[in-house]
Structure formats: structure tokens, C-alpha cells
Amino acid sequence: MPNILDIANVDIYRGLKKVFDDLTLCIPAGQNTAIIGPNGAGKSTLLRTISRDVYPHLGQDGSWKVLGQSNWSVWELRKRLGIVSLDLQQNFNPFTEGAGVVRTGFHASLANFTHQEFTTEQLGIADGLMKELGIYELRDKNYLKMSTGEQRRFLLARALVTDPEALILDEPTNGLDLPAKFQYMQTIDRLIKEDKTVIVVTHHIDEIIPAIEHVVLLKSGSILAAGPKADVLTSENLTQLYDVPVKVDEESGWYRALPFEL
Ligand SMILES: Nc1ncnc2c1ncn2[C@@H]1O[C@H](COP(=O)(O)OP(=O)(O)OP(=O)(O)O)[C@@H](O)[C@H]1O
Numbered sequence: 358m359p360n361i362l363d364i365a366n367v368d369i370y371r372g373l374k375k376v377f378d379d380l381t382l383c384i385p386a387g388q389n390t391a392i393i394g395p396n397g398a399g400k401s402t403l404l405r406t407i408s409r410d411v412y413p414h415l416g417q418d419g420s421w422k423v424l425g426q427s428n429w430s431v432w433e434l435r436k437r438l439g440i441v442s443l444d445l446q447q448n449f450n451p452f453t454e455g456a457g458v459v460r461t462g463f464h465a466s467l468a469n470f471t472h473q474e475f476t477t478e479q480l481g482i483a484d485g486l487m488k489e490l491g492i493y494e495l496r497d498k499n500y501l502k503m504s505t506g507e508q509r510r511f512l513l514a515r516a517l518v519t520d521p522e523a524l525i526l527d528e529p530t531n532g533l534d535l536p537a538k539f540q541y542m543q544t545i546d547r548l549i550k551e552d553k554t555v556i557v558v559t560h561h562i563d564e565i566i567p568a569i570e571h572v573v574l575l576k577s578g579s580i581l582a583a584g585p586k587a588d589v590l591t592s593e594n595l596t597q598l599y600d601v602p603v604k605v606d607e608e609s610g611w612y613r614a615l616p617f618e619l
């Protein structure tokens with residue numbers, strides 16, 4: 358299986374700002390990875406280069422590959438990656454009912470269009486995912502009228518309809534209540550067991566499920582540390598990452614960050 362992500366010696370700009378300078382990062386298939394770091398570190402920018410919303414600058418020895426390929430039709434690529442992000446949430450057509458939101462995943466579109474057709478099998482897949490994520494009862498509700506967490510759950514179902522080989526999730530639990538968060542964790546755990554690769558950006562280390570075994574620490578556009586969770590999620594590393602004293606606790610593969618002084 359090709360690597361999910363293979364980036365070597367690339368610069369990434371947002372507007373005129375150079376967010377990454379000479380970034381090199383490889384995430385092999387099956388290496389489920391959490392990316393953490395302070396606000397503004399470049400986490401969302403990195404995920405946006407994977408989905409081709411942002412284009413990296415390749416120098417002479419630079420290379421950028423997702424799923425083993427550097428030339429992609431973005432629509433094809435986005436169907437093979439399940440993407441959930443705040444950008445997607447904000448840019449989605451608000452006048453779409455829940456079931457329609459999920460179906461747009463088949464076309465990687467941000468709204469339903471009349472020319473789009475769906476097979477009975479596709480409709481069945483969409484229904485099954487809505488049931489699993491506990492949103493089937495909300496399928497007629499307009500996106501505009503959904504709560505933040507409801508929108509997130511519909512967008513997660515949307516991301517899964519094409520049975521993508523990798524999931525690219527930017528703060529996916531933002532706005533989820535506790536049962537919805539647990540439901541999300543269960544779904545992610547199931548997907549990992551089905552050999553999907555999950556790459557997730559989060560601010561909450563207590564939401565990194567044990568099956569996500571790798572962590573990348575990003576600080577100001579640089580990789581401070583990357584590797585197995587136990588090696589990377591240490592009090593020393595997080596203290597250096599956030600410039601405040603952090604104490605890390607671990608129990609049965611679950612981690613939490615506590616303030617040192619309290
Ligand atoms: N459209 C833009 N134009 C110019 N600069 C931008 C743009 N979007 C992001 N940036 C800058 O790029 C840097 C990285 O932003 P990014 O959104 O990737 O951070 P992040 O790690 O996802 O932060 P957060 O935890 O707040 O989501 C920041 O300095 C930000 O100000």
C-alpha cells in the first residue's frame with residue numbers, strides 16, 4: 358500500500374506568510390496519527406495541503422505525494438480521503454437537508470445539484486452511516502437549523518460514504534456533546550480496525566483513542582517531535598510545545614494533560 362502522505366522539502370504559504378519552511382513528513386498507510394500543537398502552528402494548513410485546498414511550493418528536491426501520487430484530480434482525491442474540518446463546515450451550502458449533506462460525499466461537492474444521481478446502494482450506505490452516528494432521525498433537518506455538533510456528525514457521515522482509505526480530521530469533536538464524542542471515538546476505532554488510516558488534528562489529548570499510536574507535535578511550522586505516542590506525549594515535550602508547564606498522565610493507553618501548578 359502506498360504511503361498516505363509523503364512530503365519532502367516543501368514550503369507552504371498562506372497568503373504571503375510562509376507557514377512551513379522545508380517540511381518533510383511521511384505517514385505510512387496504517388500509521389494512525391494525531392497532530393497537536395498551539396493555535397497558529399500550521400496544523401490546519403498541513404491538512405489543507407493534503408486535501409489540495411492549499412498548494413505547497415516544491416523546490417528542486419521537493420516532493421509531495423498523497424496516496425502515492427502527486428498529480429491528482431482534486432475531486433477524485435477528496436473522494437478517496439474522508440475530510441472533516443471547520444472550513445468544510447463553514448463553506449457547506451446551508452440550505453441542504455441532513456440526508457442530502459451525507460449524499461454530497463459521493464460527489465465531493467458542498468451542495469446537492471439536480472444532475473447528481475444516486476444508486477439504491479449509495480442511498481443505503483448513507484442511511485446506514487446516519488443510523489450508526491445517531492443522526493438518522495435528523496435526516497430531514499436543514500443544515501442551517503442544525504446545532505454545531507449535529508452539523509459535525511452529518512459531515513463525518515458525509516466523509517465516510519465513499520469508504521475512503523484515509524480520514525483527515527481537523528478538530529472533529531469540536532462542538533460534540535459527550536455521547537456524540539463517545540460515538541465518534543467508537544466510529545474512529547471501528548474504522549481503524551477496518552484498516553483505514555486516520556490522521557486527526559486535535560487540541561484534546563484525552564480524545565486520542567489508544568488505536569491512534571503515533572503523534573506529531575507541530576510548533577511554529579516545525580516538527581518538534583514525531584513518533585510513537587509513549588515517546589512523544591511526555592510532560593517535557595508538551596511543556597516545550599506550549600511554553601507552559603504541562604504534566605502528562607497516562608492510563609491504559611489514554612492520555613491527559615494537566616497544569617503542573619494545580
Ligand atoms: N488565509 C490565510 N492568509 C494568511 N495567513 C493565514 C491564512 N490562514 C492561516 N494563516 C496563518 O497561517 C498560520 C497557520 O495557521 P493554521 O490555521 O494552519 O494554524 P492551526 O495550527 O490550525 O491553528 P488552530 O489551532 O488555531 O486551528 C497562522 O499564523 C495563521 O495566521
Ligand SMILES: [Mg+2]
Pocket residue numbers: 400401402527
Ligand atoms: Mg486549525
